[in-house]
Amino acid sequence: MAGKVVLTYFNGRGKMESIRWLLAVAEVEFDEVYLTTREQYEKLLSDGDLMFQQVPLVEIDGMKLIQSKAILNYIAEKYNLHGKDLKSRVMINMYSEGLMDLMEMIMMLAFTADLNAQLDTIQTKAKKRYLPVFEKALSGSIYLVGGKMSCADVQLLECTLMLEEKFPAILADFHNIKSFQGRMTENPAIKRFLQPGSKRKQQPDETYVKTIKEVFQIN
Known part of the structure; x- marks a missing residue:
């Protein structure tokens, strides 16, 4: 029997946070190893654990996986969060990758010199490019694809909560998304993950x- 899932990353959100979210929704317990020193990273490299010299690293089912999209897809497939057929999966993947593009912009804020300009860019793109897509997709639908929760739904919740941390009123004109948020946060696994003391990371x-x-x- 495979051991507990182990995540190796920094003690923060970054590209690992969507993986934490998806595991939490799938109700999979996991341990975390936090990178804190250059020596830890160099040992991972020398041990051959990082195919492209990058984290996140996820140990699951006897494998050491890197590349966040590949990891998310594996977890989604394993726990039935990736659609019922090929056409559903490609729609889920399109939504997911769009959300990842937006979340990566938010992730980079902590490393940005001109913070205000980047915040303006994110808010504009979110309201004009990304959120209208999801508002339309959720018109008359409980979930984004096929009437069933998928990894894209989990990421949409994660992303919109991240946006509201920076722009509290950003969903004021996106009523379908706001209703979707309310439904998603009633899911027992998500409700637990949103409680203080969970493995969800702070900003x-x-x-x-x-x-x-x-x-x-x-430097």
Whole structure:
């Protein structure tokens, strides 16, 4: 029998957070190893654990997986969160990748010099490019694809909560998304993940940024 899932990453959100969310929704217990030193990272490299010299790293089912999209797809497939057929899956993947593009912009805020300009860019793109897509998709639908929760729904909740941390009123004109949020947060596994003390990470702080720069030797 395979052991518990182990996540290796920094003690913060980054690209691992969507993986934490998906595992939580699938009700999969996991342990975490936090990268705090350059030596830890170099050992992972020397052991051959990081195919492209990148984290996140997820140990699951006897495998050591890297590349966040591949990891998310594996978890979604394994726990029936990836649609009922090929056409459903490609729609889910399109929604998911759009959300990842938007979330990556938010992730990079902690490393951005001109914070206000980047916040303006994110808010504009969110309201004009991304949120209208999901508002339309949720018109008369409980979930984004096929009437069943998928990894894209989980990421949409994650992403909109991240947006509201920066722009509290951003969903004021997106009533379908706001209703969707309310439904999703009633899911028992999600409700637990949103409680204090869960493995959900907080917004990045100076310690998180400093650790990443030290581990990857970024000036």
